[in-house]
Amino acid sequence: MSQNIGVIGLGAMGRGMAQSLRRAGYTVHVCDVRLEAAQAFAAEGGVAHAHPAALAQHCEVVVSVVVNAAQTEEVLFGPHGAAAAMAAGSVFVMCSTVDPNWSIALEQRLGSLGLQYLDAPISGGSAKAASGEMTMMTSGRPEAYAKVGQALDAMAAKVYQLGDAAGAGSKVKIINQLLAGVHIAAAAEAMALGLREGVAADALYEVITHSAGNSWMFENRMAHVLAGDYTPLSAVDIFVKDLGLVLDTARATKFPLPLSATAHQMFMQASTAGHGREDDSAVIKIFPGITLPASNK
Amino acid sequence: MSQNIGVIGLGAMGRGMAQSLRRAGYTVHVCDVRLEAAQAFAAEGGVAHAHPAALAQHCEVVVSVVVNAAQTEEVLFGPHGAAAAMAAGSVFVMCSTVDPNWSIALEQRLGSLGLQYLDAPISGGSAKAASGEMTMMTSGRPEAYAKVGQALDAMAAKVYQLGDAAGAGSKVKIINQLLAGVHIAAAAEAMALGLREGVAADALYEVITHSAGNSWMFENRMAHVLAGDYTPLSAVDIFVKDLGLVLDTARATKFPLPLSATAHQMFMQASTAGHGREDDSAVIKIFPGITLPASNK
Numbered sequence: 332m333s334q335n336i337g338v339i340g341l342g343a344m345g346r347g348m349a350q351s352l353r354r355a356g357y358t359v360h361v362c363d364v365r366l367e368a369a370q371a372f373a374a375e376g377g378v379a380h381a382h383p384a385a386l387a388q389h390c391e392v393v394v395s396v397v398v399n400a401a402q403t404e405e406v407l408f409g410p411h412g413a414a415a416a417m418a419a420g421s422v423f424v425m426c427s428t429v430d431p432n433w434s435i436a437l438e439q440r441l442g443s444l445g446l447q448y449l450d451a452p453i454s455g456g457s458a459k460a461a462s463g464e465m466t467m468m469t470s471g472r473p474e475a476y477a478k479v480g481q482a483l484d485a486m487a488a489k490v491y492q493l494g495d496a497a498g499a500g501s502k503v504k505i506i507n508q509l510l511a512g513v514h515i516a517a518a519a520e521a522m523a524l525g526l527r528e529g530v531a532a533d534a535l536y537e538v539i540t541h542s543a544g545n546s547w548m549f550e551n552r553m554a555h556v557l558a559g560d561y562t563p564l565s566a567v568d569i570f571v572k573d574l575g576l577v578l579d580t581a582r583a584t585k586f587p588l589p590l591s592a593t594a595h596q597m598f599m600q601a602s603t604a605g606h607g608r609e610d611d612s613a614v615i616k617i618f619p620g621i622t623l624p625a626s627n628k
Numbered sequence: 629m630s631q632n633i634g635v636i637g638l639g640a641m642g643r644g645m646a647q648s649l650r651r652a653g654y655t656v657h658v659c660d661v662r663l664e665a666a667q668a669f670a671a672e673g674g675v676a677h678a679h680p681a682a683l684a685q686h687c688e689v690v691v692s693v694v695v696n697a698a699q700t701e702e703v704l705f706g707p708h709g710a711a712a713a714m715a716a717g718s719v720f721v722m723c724s725t726v727d728p729n730w731s732i733a734l735e736q737r738l739g740s741l742g743l744q745y746l747d748a749p750i751s752g753g754s755a756k757a758a759s760g761e762m763t764m765m766t767s768g769r770p771e772a773y774a775k776v777g778q779a780l781d782a783m784a785a786k787v788y789q790l791g792d793a794a795g796a797g798s799k800v801k802i803i804n805q806l807l808a809g810v811h812i813a814a815a816a817e818a819m820a821l822g823l824r825e826g827v828a829a830d831a832l833y834e835v836i837t838h839s840a841g842n843s844w845m846f847e848n849r850m851a852h853v854l855a856g857d858y859t860p861l862s863a864v865d866i867f868v869k870d871l872g873l874v875l876d877t878a879r880a881t882k883f884p885l886p887l888s889a890t891a892h893q894m895f896m897q898a899s900t901a902g903h904g905r906e907d908d909s910a911v912i913k914i915f916p917g918i919t920l921p922a923s924n925k
Contacts (some may be wrong), residue, residue: 431825454839466834485684491835493828502825503835510841513817517810517887521803524874527883528728528799531790538788538800539763543753544807548844577821586824586917590814594891620883 335360336482337390337536338553339383339406341368341412343397348486350395353377354463355485360386382411391421392479394486396453399572400429403437407478410579416442422447422478426467430576432583438471438497442498447475450497452504453487456564468507470499473485507592508573514548515570516594521551521613526621544606552612559626561609565578568607570598571612632657633779634687636680636703636710638665641723641750642693644757645783649667649673649691651760652782657683679708688718689776691783693750696869697726700734711741719775721742723764725805727873728798729880735768735794744772747794749801750784751860761785767796802877805870806888811845812867813891817851817910823918829854849909856923858906865904867895867911 334357338349341363349372353359359377361369362385369379380386383406387393393413395406403425407414412441417423423441425434425448438448448471455465467487468475472495521544525535536557540550555561574595581588597614606613612618615623631654635646638660646669650656656674658666663678677683680703682690684690690710692703700722704711714720720738722731722745735745745768752762764784766773769792780787790796818841822832835852837847852858871892878885894911903910912920 336686361685407662447838455708465837466835472770489838491831493831493835499827500823502827503832506822506832507836507839507841509821510814510818510836510843510846513814514841514843517807520887521807522887524806524878524885525799525803527881528877530796530799530803534788534790534796535800535803538763538790538806542784542804542880543761543844543848544804544811545664545844546807546811547840548843550806551840580825581821582708584824584917586821588817588821589890589894589917590810590817590887593886597886618884 335388335390337393338395338396339386340396341372342462343457346397347457348394350461351463351486352482362386362391383413384411391418392419392424392482394424394426396426397429400433402432403427404452404609415571417446419445420447422449424449424451424479426451426453428452428504428573428576429501430579431498434501435498447472447478448497449475449479450500452500454507455513466494468500468503468546471497505577509577511548512570512574513590513594514546515552515611517596518549518553519612522556522620523615523621532624555610555612556615557624559624561613563610564587565611566608567598567601568615569612571602574598576580584593632687634683634690635693636690637693638669640754641757644754644917646691647758648709648760648783649779657686659683680710681708681713684713686708688715689721689779690714691721691723693723696724697730700724714743716742719746719772721746721748721776723748723750725749725801725870725873726798727876728795729804731798732773732795744769744775744896745794746772746776747797749797751804765797765800767791768794802874806874808845809871810887810891811843812849812908813894815850816844816909819853820912820915822920830923850861852907852909853912856921856922858910860905860907862908864895864898864907864908864910867908868899871895
């Protein structure tokens with residue numbers, strides 16, 4: 332359990348994952364574009380580095396928890412990128428939500444450098460990341476899993492192993508995002524119709540959450556609407572991005588996704604109207620002619 | 629508990645509801661356009677009648693469990709209809725899924741005849757109807773609730789009382805149907821993308837049902853797709869009808885419902901392609917370029 336492990340990106344998810352690894356006994360090396368975030372983590376145990384290349388020299392396992400594919404490219408191949416500094420046989424664990432075809436290509440690109448790769452998007456939110464109870468949707472070569480060892484279980488309550496090559500992990504992740512995005516937009520549409528029709532919003536919430544029309548997202552996000560609280564736990568612009576990835580993936584094989592396309596338009600409408608950085612439940616603000624519950628703060 | 633109660637319509641739901649009332653000690657009067665259905669019920673206890681008017685002479689509470697508003701009109705005002713035969717002060721309990729504005733008008737029409745009315749759509753499926761564990765979404769005047777007494781609780785595990793006039797019950801019911809319909813279509817779209825991308829369907833089901841992308845309908849209906857079993861528990865054409873009611877209701881105040889409109893198109897596409905009487909999960913058959921799991925029967 333003296334293995335060195337690197338975590339790049341100390342946002343809401345990455346910081347919790349690094350904490351979980353430290354709690355499990357790993358020596359955790361960290362870096363972040365905000366140097367102070369890395370130093371704050373190291374002050375409680377672990378090693379802060381100035382950039383991915385410095386971190387990668389010490390770690391046979393590097394976990395990347397940045398926002399998207401572009402940031403992952405920067406982490407690996409930008410100035411002071413990790414790829415050139417990683418020892419042969421080391422493994423790069425990619426936890427972002429990305430186009431699956433990009434992830435498949437990345438496995439090949441790293442393979443040509445003698446590096447292992449794990450396609451490992453995550454789900455569950457910051458609280459579950461901090462408690463080591465999040466979910467990982469993973470796929471990759473058996474050698475990559477072998478190299479990572481118990482580290483995945485230290486970070487996640489549930490590690491789905493979905494195949495022996497990159498792609499399946501990211502595919503399942505974006506399909507989850509397809510459903511999550513459509514369900515948030517549908518919850519907003521349903522609640523908006525209820526308000527339009529003069530139904531008591533709290534009664535509607537009570538009935539739906541105990542009926543066949545319920546979804547995880549209706550139950551979670553419409554509580555924000557009832558409270559009039561659009562503090563972003565996950566923002567409208569995240570679904571502009573993620574439903575965009577879903578549509579890009581399907582477009583690559585000319586596959587139609589009518590509901591995803593419609594929901595994507597709704598999130599873009601909300602974003603352009605100025606709600607991009609609000610909670611994703613603010614997609615309900617695209618509906619005219621209704622009065623939303625006021626904040627009770 | 630010697631109260632006479634009438635149940636009109638002995639389909640999958642009505643038969644179970646009549647059984648629940650009989651089990652609770654009511655004398656249950658029944659009729660159905662299929663006379664043999666009423667006679668079969670009466671053979672185990674209760675009284676069969678040839679038509680609604682004959683039934684209505686014996687019952688101060690008449691529960692209507694027919695398919696739609698048109699059939700309800702026939703039950704009440706057609707040849708041998710119940711309305712003219714019901715005693716003043718009797719209550720008509722309307723359990724169909726209908727346009728809320730039609731239900732609001734019906735309360736007025738029956739009121740002008742001296743009859744009480746309860747707007748009382750139901751949810752939960754035939755098994756829960758038979759065991760008295762279904763859900764009722766009700767609204768109506770206090771006098772109507774008083775007249776019905778304990779009968780609602782005999783039929784349903786949960787009786788939501790949503791307002792003191794007709795309309796709220798039907799509004800909440802169609803909003804539930806909005807979500808149910810969009811969620812079935814979204815589940816089909818997500819599963820179709822997974823199949824298109826070569827993801828193992830059973831693994832996808834396992835991950836989604838334990839993730840934030842889950843819905844009651846994904847969990848229930850995609851099990852039918854995995855089993856290749858499109859035996860209709862609820863048919864594609866039910867959602868052609870119910871999402872149509874949702875859109876009609878919103879159109880009455882010019883209110884936009886982009887996801888409902890898209891899902892409605894998907895169900896109509898499935899119906900016109902010949903799948904209207906299959907299980908509603910057969911909406912997945914509109915997606916080209918994929919191979920669905922075969923039946924394992």
